[in-house]
């Protein structure tokens with residue numbers, strides 16, 4: 001019960017890594033506020049988490065604008081009165097040839113994968129300073145290495161890694177730790193639904209396979225809980241690869 005009396009906001013909590021992160025925090029006593037744009041998914045998640053002793057509440061928001069992020073944090077504070085941990089999990093990937101990425105595709109991915117993390121963290125920071133809390137964002141191995149046919153995604157995840165470092169330094173004296181996690185290949189609805197564009201080179205995909213293969217979302221949730229816990233009290237500004245050895249190759 002490492003997180004008793006802690007309030008945790010988890011974005012993207014309706015599915016995949018976010019859902020398992022919400023479950024893992026609640027199982028260890030945290031009061032969780034899940035935020036997601038998927039109304040039906042949030043309802044299903046709420047039902048599947050209802051058996052846990054700690055409370056999990058949901059807010060619906062599209063975190064692609066600063067205003068929506070500020071509103072989501074305000075709603076969480078209204079519900080729980082405090083904020084100890086922010087987990088930025090919401091995000092998405094879309095494979096495409098670099099030459100085919102439109103400005104609209106680019107802007108949407110940047111506004112969710114980078115803007116969502118940036119503005120949620122900005123809105124949360126005064127509350128985290130008060131609680132001497134911490135931030136864990138989900139970046140990706142695609143923020144540490146180059147993946148083919150995923151240029152915007154790699155750019156946003158690399159940006160999340162370095163945003164993490166910048167904020168870790170800036171808030172070090174205020175007692176707020178800021179970390180991110182870089183998952184390898186996780187079996188979620190999103191990865192199962194991935195569409196590969198025509199005319200891709202299979203050789204380029206082969207280098208992306210982690211030596212340990214794929215993992216379930218629980219493996220990433222446990223890494224997130226470690227970074228958010230007191231066991232990581234001397235860890236800040238790090239990008240923890242939980243990637244089945246992908247970046248070791």
Ligand SMILES: NC(=O)c1ccc[n+]([C@@H]2O[C@H](COP(=O)([O-])OP(=O)(O)OC[C@H]3O[C@@H](n4cnc5c(N)ncnc54)[C@H](O)[C@@H]3O)[C@@H](O)[C@H]2O)c1
Nearest residue numbers: 012014015016017036037062063090091140183186188190
């Ligand atoms: N699955 C993997 O292999 C993998 C690997 C590395 C990193 N990641 C990252 O992990 C995170 C979660 O991925 P997942 O595989 O669990 O995906 P998922 O699609 O199962 O879950 C993502 C959740 O985020 C929500 N979301 C998306 N855009 C949103 C927005 N604008 N506002 C609010 N909510 C929004 C979705 O509705 C969904 O519930 C993402 O940031 C992803 O980039 C995933």
